[in-house]
Amino acid sequence: MTTLADTEGHLRGANADVLKADARRESLALLALCSPGLLLVGVIIVLPIGWLFWLSFFDENGMLSGSNYARFVEQSSYIRTFVTTFKVAFTVTGLCVLLGYPLAYMLSQLRQRIASVCLIFVILPFWTSVLVRTYAWLVILQRKGLVNTWLMNLGVIDQPLSLANNFTGVIIGMTHIMLPFLVLPLYASMKAIDSDYLRAGMNLGASPSATFRQIFFPLSLPGLASGVVIVFVLCLGFFVTPALMGGGKVIMWAMRMEQTTSLYSNWGAGSALGVILLAVTLGLLALLQRLFGARATGVWSAR
Amino acid sequence: MNEDLGLPISHWRRLWLYAFGGLVLLFLIAPSLIIVPMSFSGSTLLQFPPQEWSLRWYEAYFQSVEWRDATIVSLKAAILTTIVATPIGVAAAYALNSRMLRMSGFINALMTASLIVPVILVGIGTFFIYARVGLNNTMTGLVLAHTVQALPLVMLTVLSGFRSYDMNQERVARSLGAGRFAAFWQVTVPQIRFSIVSGALFAFITSFDEVVVSFFISGGEVTTLTRRMFNALRDQIDPTIAAISTCLIVLSVVLLSMAQLFGRRR
Numbered sequence: 001m002t003t004l005a006d007t008e009g010h011l012r013g014a015n016a017d018v019l020k021a022d023a024r025r026e027s028l029a030l031l032a033l034c035s036p037g038l039l040l041v042g043v044i045i046v047l048p049i050g051w052l053f054w055l056s057f058f059d060e061n062g063m064l065s066g067s068n069y070a071r072f073v074e075q076s077s078y079i080r081t082f083v084t085t086f087k088v089a090f091t092v093t094g095l096c097v098l099l100g101y102p103l104a105y106m107l108s109q110l111r112q113r114i115a116s117v118c119l120i121f122v123i124l125p126f127w128t129s130v131l132v133r134t135y136a137w138l139v140i141l142q143r144k145g146l147v148n149t150w151l152m153n154l155g156v157i158d159q160p161l162s163l164a165n166n167f168t169g170v171i172i173g174m175t176h177i178m179l180p181f182l183v184l185p186l187y188a189s190m191k192a193i194d195s196d197y198l199r200a201g202m203n204l205g206a207s208p209s210a211t212f213r214q215i216f217f218p219l220s221l222p223g224l225a226s227g228v229v230i231v232f233v234l235c236l237g238f239f240v241t242p243a244l245m246g247g248g249k250v251i252m253w254a255m256r257m258e259q260t261t262s263l264y265s266n267w268g269a270g271s272a273l274g275v276i277l278l279a280v281t282l283g284l285l286a287l288l289q290r291l292f293g294a295r296a297t298g299v300w301s302a303r
Numbered sequence: 304m305n306e307d308l309g310l311p312i313s314h315w316r317r318l319w320l321y322a323f324g325g326l327v328l329l330f331l332i333a334p335s336l337i338i339v340p341m342s343f344s345g346s347t348l349l350q351f352p353p354q355e356w357s358l359r360w361y362e363a364y365f366q367s368v369e370w371r372d373a374t375i376v377s378l379k380a381a382i383l384t385t386i387v388a389t390p391i392g393v394a395a396a397y398a399l400n401s402r403m404l405r406m407s408g409f410i411n412a413l414m415t416a417s418l419i420v421p422v423i424l425v426g427i428g429t430f431f432i433y434a435r436v437g438l439n440n441t442m443t444g445l446v447l448a449h450t451v452q453a454l455p456l457v458m459l460t461v462l463s464g465f466r467s468y469d470m471n472q473e474r475v476a477r478s479l480g481a482g483r484f485a486a487f488w489q490v491t492v493p494q495i496r497f498s499i500v501s502g503a504l505f506a507f508i509t510s511f512d513e514v515v516v517s518f519f520i521s522g523g524e525v526t527t528l529t530r531r532m533f534n535a536l537r538d539q540i541d542p543t544i545a546a547i548s549t550c551l552i553v554l555s556v557v558l559l560s561m562a563q564l565f566g567r568r569r
Contacts, residue, residue, distance in 0.1 A: 033397060034394065041454070044428075044429055045417055048429060052424075052427070099330070100327070103327040105324075109317075109320075121328040122331060129548075131536070135532070135544055136337060138540055139540060237423050239515050239518075240533065257427060258427070261430075262430075277424060278420060278421065
């Protein structure tokens with residue numbers, strides 16, 4: 001008896017070893033499947049960013065120093081860039097919430113078929129080139145553009161408004177481009193809210209507005225938070241629209257990085273700007289995850 | 304799901320919501336709706352609606368060697384990116400879908416890094432590394448950079464296809480003697496092919512519409528359409544770009560409806 005049990009135990013042990021070896025081999029095979037992608041990302045994203053990170057700690061003479069970072073608090077031009085960037089990012093994010101929340105709410109309440117038709121209006125611009133949309137806004141908002149022509153023909157204004165090549169133009173163009181990034185995750189999270197909760201609330205005597213305030217709105221917060229963070233983070237690093245709609249007057253973070261690296265070939269300073277931008281981005285995403293859990297950050301992939 | 308919420312709120316009391324939502328939808332679609340007819344304007348002043356109709360800006364687009372070359376470069380890059388990114392993305396999705404892979408969280412984070420890292424940093428970083436290996440202004444460099452941008456989209460699209468697929472079918476095929484690749488190719492691929500096609504379409508459009516990275520790493524013979532447009536827009540508002548934009552809008556509509564069509568049949 002004992003010998004048999006021993007053999008059985010031994011066999012089970014041997015079997016477990018084989019299984020473990022199998023699992024290891026399987027895991028390695030799967031890792032090999034990922035390797036081309038990982039290699040590309042490693043060489044094109046991780047390696048240069050690591051290199052630039054390293055560079056940012058050296059000054060022009062190749063000496064280890066914090067001078068690249070010190071200039072951000074010393075030079076007023078950098079301070080101005082940061083102030084502009086955050087001003088734009090806050091304004092655009094705020095506008096996106098004001099426009100996007102009611103839209104997402106409406107979409108979530110419509111019948112599925114009508115909602116899918118309306119969603120095309122959100123998804124189509126989302127997949128249209130940022131350049132095309134920026135160009136369209138330039139044409140619409142310029143001095144002799146659509147808005148000014150129409151307003152002057154209607155007699156609302158005598159002088160054309162300056163809507164493009166300034167702060168206003170940047171805000172309008174960026175809000176248009178960022179809006180789907182807020183609406184899509186928000187809509188997804190609103191769709192996931194169980195309407196039984198709302199019905200229960202109303203059956204218990206809550207008014208429609210109380211139901212919205214006390215049940216629907218809190219449940220939509222994770223979706224709203226992830227939309228807000230996505231939009232804010234994208235605004236901070238946005239390049240195309242501010243460069244084209246700002247008329248050289250609105251210098252944002254990304255344009256500053258482009259100028260320092262390609263115009264002045266100051267890789268240390270440009271890298272330092274990039275390092276801070278990346279740190280702020282990752283920090284905000286980590287904060288989002290901390291506050292609302294993995295589901296909220298997962299919506300990032302709504303794109 | 305909530306086809307009808309059945310809440311005692313009448314549509315009339317919500318009229319303001321519908322009106323506001325409709326206006327926001329209009330705001331979203333208006334630029335595309337306006338630029339299309341404007342591109343058929345006969346005058347150098349882009350008017351809406353155009354006073355006289357003509358195809359002169361389309362002629363300007365197709366007759367310009369520079370615009371034509373840039374379009375060919377962009378198309379070539381987009382096709383090659385699709386060809387490179389799709390298999391790599393599918394392989395990664397396959398691996399990540401399996402529970403056997405260790406460190407899958409870490410690998411997932413790395414593969415989707417290009418969605419999170421600010422694109423300006425990716426552009427500058429790619430330019431920086433390419434300058435050292437001589438890949439700036441080359442088709443190879445462009446395709447590799449665009450592949451990195453397209454990879455997470457392909458991977459996530461295919462991963463969502465895998466989610467509605469029962470992997471046991473492939474296991475059954477293998478237990479019946481099919482080789483690993485044969486089982487995947489003959490059993491799994493036909494069932495997730497719609498998400499693979501969607502992913503491929505996303506890869507194409509990601510590459511074709513990409514601006515920032517191309518702005519840094521393309522030039523000379525290998526100047527993409529978007530880079531040329533960006534530079535042209537910095538100087539003045541050329542009506543030719545209205546014609547190009549219309550073509551790009553049409554392309555987005557076609558690709559998107561294809562992706563939607565395939566997505567529905569999944």
